[in-house]
Amino acid sequence: MTGLMDPVKVMKEEVGYKAAGRVESNSIVGLGTGSTTAYAIQSLGDRLQKGELENIIGIPTSFQAEVLAKKYGIPLTTLDGVDRIDIAIDGADEVDPQKNLIKGGGAAHTREKVVDSLAETFIVVVDSGKLVDKLGSTFKLPVEVIPMAVTPVMRSLEKLGGKPELRMGVKKAGPVVTDQGNLVIDVQFESIEDPASLEVKINNLPGVLENGLFVGVADVILVGEIKDGKPVVREI
Numbered sequence: 001m002t003g004l005m006d007p008v009k010v011m012k013e014e015v016g017y018k019a020a021g022r023v024e025s026n027s028i029v030g031l032g033t034g035s036t037t038a039y040a041i042q043s044l045g046d047r048l049q050k051g052e053l054e055n056i057i058g059i060p061t062s063f064q065a066e067v068l069a070k071k072y073g074i075p076l077t078t079l080d081g082v083d084r085i086d087i088a089i090d091g092a093d094e095v096d097p098q099k100n101l102i103k104g105g106g107a108a109h110t111r112e113k114v115v116d117s118l119a120e121t122f123i124v125v126v127d128s129g130k131l132v133d134k135l136g137s138t139f140k141l142p143v144e145v146i147p148m149a150v151t152p153v154m155r156s157l158e159k160l161g162g163k164p165e166l167r168m169g170v171k172k173a174g175p176v177v178t179d180q181g182n183l184v185i186d187v188q189f190e191s192i193e194d195p196a197s198l199e200v201k202i203n204n205l206p207g208v209l210e211n212g213l214f215v216g217v218a219d220v221i222l223v224g225e226i227k228d229g230k231p232v233v234r235e236i
């Protein structure tokens with residue numbers, strides 16, 4: 001690896017390509033969101049073009065995934081058009097030792113949870129910086145909320161021990177608006193001791209569409225690392 005390359009980018013690229021290598025012909029593939037999954041989508045397109053892979057159809061988890069799939073020539077469908085998803089590839093913002101995740105850094109966690117949960121095999125692609133002992137230690141938990149309920153949901157999240165803040169746009173005045181037209185509250189928790197129970201409690205708040213805790217959903221975690229100056233991929 002040259003000293004000029006960004007190591008995180010190199011790890012993301014390597015792990016994205018590795019995950020795409022696990023997709024077989026004739027499969028229905030969930031296409032995740034984010035910079036790591038973007039490499040997997042690109043690689044799936046390359047494999048299709050080379051004839052290494054045939055007859056795959058993608059289910060995008062976001063507008064971004066849809067645009068990338070079209071760019072790289074991956075045919076797409078919707079959940080109404082299929083009776084199963086064979087494999088899904090998606091990134092994560094944190095991964096704990098039990099393979100539980102925080103997702104939603106790209107505000108796409110609602111659709112991601114639908115698609116990733118339906119997949120027969122859900123492969124998570126991350127660089128080694130995403131591995132944590134406890135969820136919530138490095139990343140705030142994203143919660144998608146319908147706009148009229150933002151204030152009461154923020155109060156309720158405080159009662160659950162969190163410090164909520166409305167996610168603001170970059171290069172856009174005002175808040176981030178999701179692909180569904182909703183808003184995102186990022187919540188800092190001191191420590192998430194019981195992710196399964198917190199996931200349910202937050203989703204039970206009226207006005208919450210979905211939160212970024214993915215508990216018991218991931219099957220395989222592929223971790224991109226740099227060893228002796230070279231990118232390698234480890235499976236958890």
Ligand code: 5RP
Pocket residue numbers: 032033034035036037090091092093102103104105106107108109112
């Ligand atoms: C989007 C997500 C992404 O998968 C997550 O934020 C990881 O992104 P990246 O691969 O760019 O680090 O959950 O909602």
